[in-house]
Amino acid sequence: MTLNASERDRYSRHLLLPEIGLAGQERLKAAHVLVIGAGGLGSPASLYLAAAGVGTLGIVDHDRVELSNLQRQLLFDTASVGAGKAPAARARLQALNPDIDVVAHALQLDASNALDLLGRYDLVVDGSDRLATRYLVNDACVLLRRPLVSAAIHRFEGQAMTYVPDGGPCYRCLFPHSAEGMVANCAEAGVLGVLPGMLGALQATEAIKLILGIGAPLVGRLLTYDALAMQWREFRFARRADCAVCGAQPTIRSLQPGAANLAPERLRARLAHPDPDAAAPAVVDVREPREFALSHLAGAVNIPLGELPQRLSELPPDRPLVFVCRSGGRSRAACDIAVGAGRRDIMNLEGGMLAWARHVDPALEIAPYP
């Protein structure tokens, strides 16, 4: 028996449940769970995981507490404003449950550290607020074979799903690649403060179920929540055979820094005033030749998207690359191809030539899609 008298008292309501009991509570105590983000989702998720007695709880967040966080991020209080989120979360969670070990990871999760960090834990709860981080965490969990409970929120809506290795689909099976810039986060769109409370608690529930091996987790099931209609819905989705990370022939076998989006004005500035200490970016237009012939950026080379995999060797090896197309979709796919081939310093012209015409050169005529 590994629970002392104080723990048996603390978890007495769990011990009464046949589905948990002493054996289940000991499994919780032995579990190592990592929560990505100490924000709207991470707050309730980590609070409930700590309360449940998860023995080792890691919290990842590089930010500092701001006043606007307190509308929904219940780990913090007014006195926390200005403090680092990860250490402040640790203090709060440790105060709630001194019997567990809370580890503060005050760092920015990225391709260089994600595998090492996530690899130290049994299960990951994703409460991040950027699509790029969601894909990074998903890919890392697939590569590491770690279960992942993912949720996201926007205004009055939320969604959640669970990935288990060798089981159901991953996040990329549902949303194959990022559309950064097309989906707003809380700071941009606003959010009902109590909304992440519902989804974060759901994430903790899923994590606890996975640790205990009970119930039916949200594998292959996307749960959506509409707070205004007070409606929950469930949608089933399947594992994709062509999924880039968990499919039959994955193209993502390691974590690579992804491509950044580059606004038209910033590209204009970089082309007009090149940094004397760095190589000028090479612009690669992946539209069809007749689109390119009508108008293109000065100095751009044309490699249609369909030919790019065979013509990667033509890309200058020692210059940053900016991929361009009509509206940003094909160029995003081109970025994925280049990143997958091991290229670094890749950028996508955000909104494509249409955005260039709108923000930089209104006189430019853009060819319709062929």
Add this chain to the structure above:
Amino acid sequence: MPTEAPTVVRVPSPLRSYTAGAAQVRAHGTTIAALLADLERRHAGMRFRIIDEQDRIRPHIRIFINHAEVTTLQQPLAAGDEVHLICALSGG
């Protein structure tokens, strides 16, 4: 003039700027493609947020008929079906 009853389309909050804030709209169509064309007539600009220039569903959007995922725009619609547009959310 279509004679079939319009299909209920559930709209995710990132797309409600096209529907004057409505979470649910109605449109006609016997296939997903036809439904999206009618949605575009009623809510200009909305189709391009869902479908790209190569007529593929955008990677951050999923379409469900009732609770099953749509895999082709030619997927037929039956009377009483509900179409759900699901958008990847990013907030945390």
